[in-house]
Amino acid sequence: MEKHEIETFLALAEELHFGRTAERLHLSQARVSQTIKQLERRIGAPLFDRTSRRVAPTPLGRRLHEGLAPVYAQLQSVVAEVTAAARGVEGVLRLGFLGSATGKLTPRIMTAFGAAHPDVEIRMREVHPADPLGPLRDDEVDMLLTRLPVEEPDLKVGPIVLSERQVLAVPAGHRLARRPAVRLEELAEERTFGLAGSAPEYWWDAQTPRRTPGGREIRRGQSVGTFQEMMTLIAAGQGVSPVAASVCCFYARPDVAFVPLEDAPPTEVALVWRAAGETEKHRAFLRATCGVVRENGGPADS
Structure with missing residues (x-):
């Protein structure tokens, strides 16, 4: 297999989209398609099932990806290490x-x-x-x-x-502070925080959702600019916030309690x-x- 065939195959196996693969490799879609067809002819069987709506690896394609990806990653690592040693x-x-x-x-x-x-x-x-x-x-x-x-x-x-995993940071005296766990749907009854600054909106929405899984609005109160500012406002009873579980260790304080969010996705x-x-x-x-x-x-x- 040629290097460009390996790179194109691995990229398509990860992206499962010819357009995104072409963008990632800085190639045309036609070039990506041509390379995959050439590789399939070399192997003698289809590696991907293609329809107008989806691209999916065949069982043979999955087998090739599982065997090839770690080997190619190791090869790249060795080359990079040697290059670093030289430079x-x-x-x-x-x-x-x-x-x-x-x-x-x-x-x-x-x-x-x-x-x-x-x-x-x-x-x-x-x-x-x-x-x-x-x-x-x-x-x-x-x-x-x-x-x-x-x-x-x-x-x-x-x-x-x-x-x-995520936990919910609440004031120590909050009604949820002694609960063994809470669910995201319960945040509709609480107030979280907005963000003062230029962070991408989608990024802050991922940290502090605007709606519950059931579609209920989660109110946002005061905007914050730093993590310590947010923790101080939580302690003062100004709101609650989902945070990473490691916050319990690295930012523990007596006036803030951390309650597991049992249905929140990992951060x-x-x-x-x-x-x-x-x-x-x-x-x-x-x-x-x-x-x-x-x-x-x-x-x-x-």
């Missing part, structure tokens, strides 16, 4: 983080990266919910550990590093960086991060 990775890597970021994994990631690249100094900087992507776009940080989703055409999103953290100007330092840190995640058995689950 040298040095200087400063500015790492932004939102809140507790990767929590307990952070020291392990730093240790792994430092051991592999002792000539790189990591400088960490906290970013805030009001503008979580601004420092990255303004070239104040090189990479960012932040909550998903991030759906920006000028930014690249790496694999998920952390997947956490996820990933590395994000600017698509333009990606360097070997970016790739080296990403490899170190992915290595720690693999050692942990996959994205950490708190």
